[in-house]
Amino acid sequence: MQTDSLVEVKNLVKHFDISGGLLDQLTMENGRITRRHTIVQAVNNISFAIKKGETLSVVGESGCGKSTLARTVMGLYPPNSGEVHYGGERIDQLSSKQMLPFRTKMQMVFQDPYASLNPRMTVRQIVEEPIYFHNKGITRGDAKDRLHKVMRSVGMDPEWANNYPHEFSGGQRQRISIARALAVDPEFIVADEPIAALDVSIQAQVLNLLMDAQEERNLTYLFISHDLSVVEHISTRVAVMYLGCLCELAPAKELFSSPRHPYTQALLSAIPTVGGKRKKHIHLSGDVPTPINLPAGCVFNGRCPHANDRCRMEIPQSMKVGSEGLVVCHAVEEGRI
Amino acid sequence: MKTRSRLQRFKESYFLHDFLRDPVALTSFCILVVFLVLGFAAAFIAPFNPYDAMNINIMDAEIPPAWLPGGNPDFLFGTDGQGRDLFSTMLYGLRVSLIIGFGAVALQAFLGIFVGLIAGFMGKSVESILMRIADVQLSFSTYMVAIFISAIFQAAFGLAKYEEIAVPLLILIIGFAEWPQYARTVRASVLAEKKKEYVEAAKVIGLSKTRIMWRHVLPNTLSPVFVISTIQVANAIMSEAALSFVGLGMPVTQPSLGSLINVGFEYIFSGSWWITMFPGIVLVVLILVINLLGDWLRDFLNPKLYKG
Amino acid sequence: MQHLLEVKDLSVEFALRTGALRAVRNVSFTLNKGERLGLVGESGAGKSVTGFSIIKLISQPGYISGGSILFEGKDLAKMSSEGIRNIRGNRISMIFQDPMMTLNPVLTIGTQMTETVLAHMDVSYKEAEKIALEKLKKVYIPSPRKRLAQYPHEFSGGMRQRIVIAISLLTEPSLIIADEPTTALDVTIQAEIMDLLLELCQTDDMGLILITHDLAVVSEVTERIAVMYAGSIVETGLTSEVTMNPAHPYTKGLIAALPQSGGAGDRLTQIPGAMPSLINMPSGCPFHSRCTICTDICKVEVPQLEANKSGTLVACHHADK
Numbered sequence: 001m002q003t004d005s006l007v008e009v010k011n012l013v014k015h016f017d018i019s020g021g022l023l024d025q026l027t028m029e030n031g032r033i034t035r036r037h038t039i040v041q042a043v044n045n046i047s048f049a050i051k052k053g054e055t056l057s058v059v060g061e062s063g064c065g066k067s068t069l070a071r072t073v074m075g076l077y078p079p080n081s082g083e084v085h086y087g088g089e090r091i092d093q094l095s096s097k098q099m100l101p102f103r104t105k106m107q108m109v110f111q112d113p114y115a116s117l118n119p120r121m122t123v124r125q126i127v128e129e130p131i132y133f134h135n136k137g138i139t140r141g142d143a144k145d146r147l148h149k150v151m152r153s154v155g156m157d158p159e160w161a162n163n164y165p166h167e168f169s170g171g172q173r174q175r176i177s178i179a180r181a182l183a184v185d186p187e188f189i190v191a192d193e194p195i196a197a198l199d200v201s202i203q204a205q206v207l208n209l210l211m212d213a214q215e216e217r218n219l220t221y222l223f224i225s226h227d228l229s230v231v232e233h234i235s236t237r238v239a240v241m242y243l244g245c246l247c248e249l250a251p252a253k254e255l256f257s258s259p260r261h262p263y264t265q266a267l268l269s270a271i272p273t274v275g276g277k278r279k280k281h282i283h284l285s286g287d288v289p290t291p292i293n294l295p296a297g298c299v300f301n302g303r304c305p306h307a308n309d310r311c312r313m314e315i316p317q318s319m320k321v322g323s324e325g326l327v328v329c330h331a332v333e334e335g336r337i
Numbered sequence: 338m339k340t341r342s343r344l345q346r347f348k349e350s351y352f353l354h355d356f357l358r359d360p361v362a363l364t365s366f367c368i369l370v371v372f373l374v375l376g377f378a379a380a381f382i383a384p385f386n387p388y389d390a391m392n393i394n395i396m397d398a399e400i401p402p403a404w405l406p407g408g409n410p411d412f413l414f415g416t417d418g419q420g421r422d423l424f425s426t427m428l429y430g431l432r433v434s435l436i437i438g439f440g441a442v443a444l445q446a447f448l449g450i451f452v453g454l455i456a457g458f459m460g461k462s463v464e465s466i467l468m469r470i471a472d473v474q475l476s477f478s479t480y481m482v483a484i485f486i487s488a489i490f491q492a493a494f495g496l497a498k499y500e501e502i503a504v505p506l507l508i509l510i511i512g513f514a515e516w517p518q519y520a521r522t523v524r525a526s527v528l529a530e531k532k533k534e535y536v537e538a539a540k541v542i543g544l545s546k547t548r549i550m551w552r553h554v555l556p557n558t559l560s561p562v563f564v565i566s567t568i569q570v571a572n573a574i575m576s577e578a579a580l581s582f583v584g585l586g587m588p589v590t591q592p593s594l595g596s597l598i599n600v601g602f603e604y605i606f607s608g609s610w611w612i613t614m615f616p617g618i619v620l621v622v623l624i625l626v627i628n629l630l631g632d633w634l635r636d637f638l639n640p641k642l643y644k645g
Numbered sequence: 646m647q648h649l650l651e652v653k654d655l656s657v658e659f660a661l662r663t664g665a666l667r668a669v670r671n672v673s674f675t676l677n678k679g680e681r682l683g684l685v686g687e688s689g690a691g692k693s694v695t696g697f698s699i700i701k702l703i704s705q706p707g708y709i710s711g712g713s714i715l716f717e718g719k720d721l722a723k724m725s726s727e728g729i730r731n732i733r734g735n736r737i738s739m740i741f742q743d744p745m746m747t748l749n750p751v752l753t754i755g756t757q758m759t760e761t762v763l764a765h766m767d768v769s770y771k772e773a774e775k776i777a778l779e780k781l782k783k784v785y786i787p788s789p790r791k792r793l794a795q796y797p798h799e800f801s802g803g804m805r806q807r808i809v810i811a812i813s814l815l816t817e818p819s820l821i822i823a824d825e826p827t828t829a830l831d832v833t834i835q836a837e838i839m840d841l842l843l844e845l846c847q848t849d850d851m852g853l854i855l856i857t858h859d860l861a862v863v864s865e866v867t868e869r870i871a872v873m874y875a876g877s878i879v880e881t882g883l884t885s886e887v888t889m890n891p892a893h894p895y896t897k898g899l900i901a902a903l904p905q906s907g908g909a910g911d912r913l914t915q916i917p918g919a920m921p922s923l924i925n926m927p928s929g930c931p932f933h934s935r936c937t938i939c940t941d942i943c944k945v946e947v948p949q950l951e952a953n954k955s956g957t958l959v960a961c962h963h964a965d966k
Contacts, residue, residue, distance in 0.1 A: 061831035103543035116534035120556040199687035204902035204913040233904030270836035272861035
């Protein structure tokens with residue numbers, strides 16, 4: 001294993017069984033009652049490594065499994081198969097007690113600044129909770145110092161600590177959420193669409209805050225987003241997901257200047273730009289299939305302009321391209337595009 | 338932005354503002370407070386102690402209210418069939434009714450919140466088992482259970498013993514009969530709350546399930562609990578009154594409002610209407626103000642419900 | 646030349662228990678036939694309220710407190726609700742962010758479309774169905790005849806928005822108001838819907854008011870743009886001019902805050918603070934507390950829209966005239 005990777009994900013699979021109770025599972029088929037499970041295949045066989053100090057972004061459209069991936073990495077969902085390693089240690093099978101030392105190293109920032117803070121707790125209680133929990137026997141004074149320090153570092157006045165979340169704006173709440181994550185001095189932060197719910201002028205503030213924190217604390221980010229221009233701006237490397245599968249993984253510059261996977265190409269062509277010349281959008285035919293019944297072969301074959309019979313039969317394997325890029329596509333492999 | 342104390346927060350809150358602007362809620366609240374004071378301070382306010390046989394003179398029986406011909410100024414609302422001062426008896430009866438009402442609701446809430454929280458948070462088979470138990474409990478009518486238990490109790494231990502433990506027994510019966518209401522309400526809001534990101538954030542911190550359940554989820558599920566609590570208090574007082582009316586609630590020696598109405602009913606055709614009438618009015622007003630307060634609280638906490 | 650739509654000094658207030666909240670303050674703009682205008686602003690800027698009030702879709706406690714809305718020569722602000730109904734959904738159509746605002750979940754697409762046609766036009770049921778079919782083809786719904794018999798839940802988000810657009814086209818309106826039509830959709834679908842709207846406006850010479858928070862979308866689709874902040878228009882002009890050479894400090898800040906403006910990894914230019922609440926509006930220029938070039942006059946006097954040398958109207962005391 002390379003020594004420079006902090007987090008490593010190997011062949012990760014996460015499926016959800018949404019079939020409900022026993023009675024909901026029973027269906028009539030050819031005159032016989034059979035029990036049927038409805039499975040959402042949210043994450044399928046994904047592998048990647050995150051290097052220390054970098055920002056790896058995962059992009060994809062809604063329902064592609066990027067949030068599930070983030071939560072599985074964080075240990076919020078147990079994976080169905082595959083492994084998650086942190087600093088060389090396997091963490092996906094640990095009990096919640098064994099997981100505790102990792103909880104101070106890995107933290108998460110959530111999308112919805114309204115739902116991610118407990119409305120019945122003051123900012124002080126929200127931010128101090130992890131401090132007290134992970135530093136048993138810490139004095140009140142020390143905890144208060146840490147609270148003040150972390151609040152100042154996210155640009156919040158410690159004077160406001162006794163207020164409730166609903167008294168703050170969306171941007172300020174997201175700062176509180178970041179303060180809570182930073183309170184335990186983590187090394188690795190998973191940010192799940194941290195700016196998607198914010199206004200443009202506030203987005204810039206929060207993005208700057210995240211980048212500053214990374215610089216000061218030498219943080220490693222797993223950044224989940226659907227906004228490609230944000231991803232281009234802050235990422236070291238970018239992974240593109242479609243229907244629970246990885247399409248392409250490449251350094252940000254490389255990916256945005258020369259996308260290889262046909263889905264990445266379509267995605268990039270769809271980003272609107274301010275002031276620039278109107279680009280020709282690549283139109284994908286059809287709709288995104290549901291992750292309940294994945295198509296055979298390559299998951300993208302139904303909408304891909306380059307799909308042939310092999311794409312409809314055989315699941316493509318990832319192959320190395322460029323300096324450190326990966327792409328999962330038959331057409332690229334065969335040199336058709 | 339400034340930091341404010343709890344009291345200041347409350348003073349500036351919509352809760353207080355809305356409340357003060359609503360005459361119905363405000364009046365109901367005042368009447369309820371008067372009833373609570375009257376009931377719990379009965380021992381100090383009441384001119385007679387109706388539990389003390391020394392005070393009672395059978396010769397004073399069925400005296401009409403003070404303002405009617407034949408009334409005695411000592412007995413403001415007249416006396417009942419045993420010669421007890423109706424005003425004093427009503428105050429003590431109000432106290433019994435309120436104790437049973439609040440006690441039963443406290444028991445319901447305790448059981449229901451506990452079961453609902455665990456069922457909603459744990460999910461899977463724990464949830465199925467607990468909620469099926471709740472369904473079974475709900476399928477028995479309160480009255481049926483109460484009649485059954487108190488009848489058995491009276492037969493097994495005799496009336497004297499029954500009189501001693503009537504209050505806790507009624508609290509137990511009514512409390513047990515209605516806890517599924519709470520369990521269902523709490524479970525529903527736990528299911529909604531536990532999907533929210535702050536619960537995930539607590540998991541990411543590493544907090545234990547129990548701590549997340551009690552510290553994070555529970556406080557956010559309590560608003561609907563407050564609403565049903567008001568209605569449940571009214572229901573519990575009514576259940577007690579109904580049981581007493583059919584003779585299975587409070588004994589005549591320690592009458593509640595319900596048993597007073599029951600006792601008075603025997604005299605209504607002999608012209609002593611006041612023995613039933615006054616406790617009846619008190620009961621109706623009490624239930625009404627509690628329900629009106631509950632309505633206001635529900636509208637306040639759930640503004641999406643359109644006020645017709 | 647007469648404008649298709651001329652909004653003059655439009656003000657919209659909401660009667661709250663704490664007093665009147667002025668959500669839209671003296672907003673004026675015009676739209677010519679077949680022209681596409683973008684109304685841009687952050688949440689709470691009043692852009693949606695402006696859009697809704699054009700067809701009087703604001704309900705209690707909101708009301709139009711002043712100004713006029715001239716549409717094809719008639720003042721909608723003074724029109725009876727009867728008269729408005731003849732224009733709304735007929736001459737002016739509206740597309741919402743959530744397609745389910747328009748679609749009835751228990752009726753088939755076909756029923757909803759033919760009913761709309763029959764309500765506004767004197768045609769037979771057969772003809773109405775033909776019109777519905779034709780419009781579905783126009784928004785590129787595959788196998789439209791089969792789709793007519795389906796219910797809204799059988800469609801994906803992007804398809805539903807296409808159907809809403811098809812419904813809005815049924816009466817051949819001269820103006821479409823689209824309120825964040827693609828905010829709930831994915832980028833690839835957003836691009837398709839925007840291309841479609843653009844194409845329809847060009848082929849049918851329809852006016853479009855596109856209400857959105859996304860400057861990039863507006864800059865790709867519209868010809869003119871109006872930037873709103875705290876209830877007023879702070880800058881309006883040709884889209885290319887405003888996006889390339891913004892004159893108002895707020896517009897400048899907004900564009901500079903976009904990640905694509907800076908080099909990768911650089912700090913973004915950020916606008917400090919947040920939009921003032923409409924209940925507690927500061928005196929003078931609404932933007933002054935966040936503005937980097939604010940002077941004393943900005944704190945006292947409300948700036949008016951004035952043309953600068955490139956023809957853009959700017960409401961700022963310090964913009965180059």
